Amino acid sequence: MNEKDIKNLEEIFEQRIARDEKIEPKDWMPEKYRQTHIRQISQHAHSEIVGMLPEGNWITRAPTLRRKVALLAKVQDEAGHGLYLYSATETLGITREELYEQLHSGKAKYSSIFNYPAITWADMGAIGWLVDGAAIINQVALCTTSFGPYARAMVRICKEESFHQRQGFEILLTLCNGTEVQKAMAQDSLNRWWWPSLMMFGPPDAESTHTEQSMKWKLKRKSNDDLRQQFIDQTIPQAEILGIKVPDPDLKWNEKRKSYDFGEIDWEEFWQVVKGHGPCNKERINARIDAWEKGVWVRDAALAYAEKQSDKKLNKAV
Amino acid sequence: MKNKNLYNYILGIADNSLILGQRLGELCGHGPNLETDIALTNISLDLLGQTRNYYQYIARLHDKEKTEDDIAFLRSEREYINVLLVEQPNTHFGFVMARQFFYDVFHLMLMEKLQESKDETLSAIAKKAIKEVSYHFRFSSDWVKRLGDGTKESHYKMQEAVDELWRFTDEFFHLTEADKAMIEAGIGVDVSNFKEAYYIKVSEILTEATLSIGASKYFQKGGKQGIHSEHMGFILTELQYMQRTYPNMKW
């Protein structure tokens, strides 16, 4: 194909997306579209499975049986969502194993929020309420993204995740209606998770790269700052219902904007965590590598067994 | 208590589900791959669901008002009466599958008979559980075959797990005083009646998996009397952490 042909194809491609047509895996697509999607969808998948770890570590310590099964089901859903997203990435011509390799080597990124430690039971509430709450805002927008398999995975994920945030909020609500110790636990948890949750929407628009391209491809429907504002505006009234205070002295309702003004985010901390130096980056990746490496003999065995079985079948047929 | 034997009989079954469910819960997020991780969590959820059904039922037998959580979280170590097998650690995936398999074969046979219990609640729980347990059995026995008849390494590891855990299988068939009283009353299942069938079934699958049957004739017991392995204390430390650290609170 010469350059002019490609240019032509690209134009037709961009027009299809502008018309809200979906792009399917076997369709022609610009190489950059493919690469960007592999990066973003796998990053999303990695976030799901690394996200299992901070909550997974509380399954054995959940305070009641009802909480235990709910938390187990929630963490299991995250495995499912990781699986749907890896599958969507695989349609672009890369294997799950290659994607794991990128995660384990540190080449691929995942949401920074999971590099913070979950140290009290209240953190199970805060993660569900804030982290899932922030994730849902991003994910709902992605249900209409241009790449078919990604959009379909997002629709399924959004449907399943509807209980996650409620689960978290209910945990906190119970604490806030409980003893002083429990209330303090809830407040402490909000103090620690609030700012990292705001960072989940990514750097401020002025510093955000490839936003324009992502908007065009509908990988992004609103800017980072717009989504962050939306999250804050919907979360503050919820904190009021709980009766706990967001740790931001500059937070104030702005009547003119009909939105909350809020304080400065510590972007230095954000970049430190993104670059691999958050409180738990090493632990998270090591846990993933450990699970994967300890599973080698199991996966090999299953394959060897399958081969033996199909050989047996063949021999019988002959 | 109105019916101490009934209480203890059901507690014995329920504690097995609780502790095995707890052990499997440790693995969530650490399985050999995503699909297997999800499957193991499903089994854990089934077991914990059954546990809740049993505990909710026997909580009503208490004189004082008790909840499922009181029973699950607020007993001392000697008051848990699960068999030793289910508290054994997740040493490696072979151990997880061997433990599951040995338990599932027993659990399935128990549920089949428990459906016929004169106690309607118990029979209803068993009827619901049997569908779940049938699936567990299918899942674990398939994996025993895959690992036993997979690679050289997996065969070795699976055999290691079978040999280690074999000594805990006999305890299933020990009858406690509560067991005997409930069998007498037509409520409990006389598990000694299917002991032979149990070992036949286990041997059949192990043989298909090219594994040799546990050689040891020396078996371990004690769990049913509340005399556990050293692992149990650590399991309870995690299980009870919240309830013990913050007593008398709602979660």
Next chain:
Amino acid sequence: MKKNWPLWEVFVRSKNGLEHRHFGSLHASDEKMALENARDVYTRRNEGVSIWVVKSIHITATNPKNNGELFEPAKDKIYRHPTFYKLPDELKHM
């Protein structure tokens, strides 16, 4: 290269009377495991009564490059649709 569990496509019938629909994909070493994994992954919320799995490599698909010759020609055969035929309004149930 190291061998990995093959990819399977999963089709689920949500309830009797409906067709099997493509739900997604997963990895499994053999067909039995593929069915079990499909059950555990895709029917956690009671979404199905029947599951089909097929190795992804066994699916033969049309190439979108040929969509013109494959699918365009059907577009102008409007006489295959009932609305092509003009009938009086008084005529009911046809």
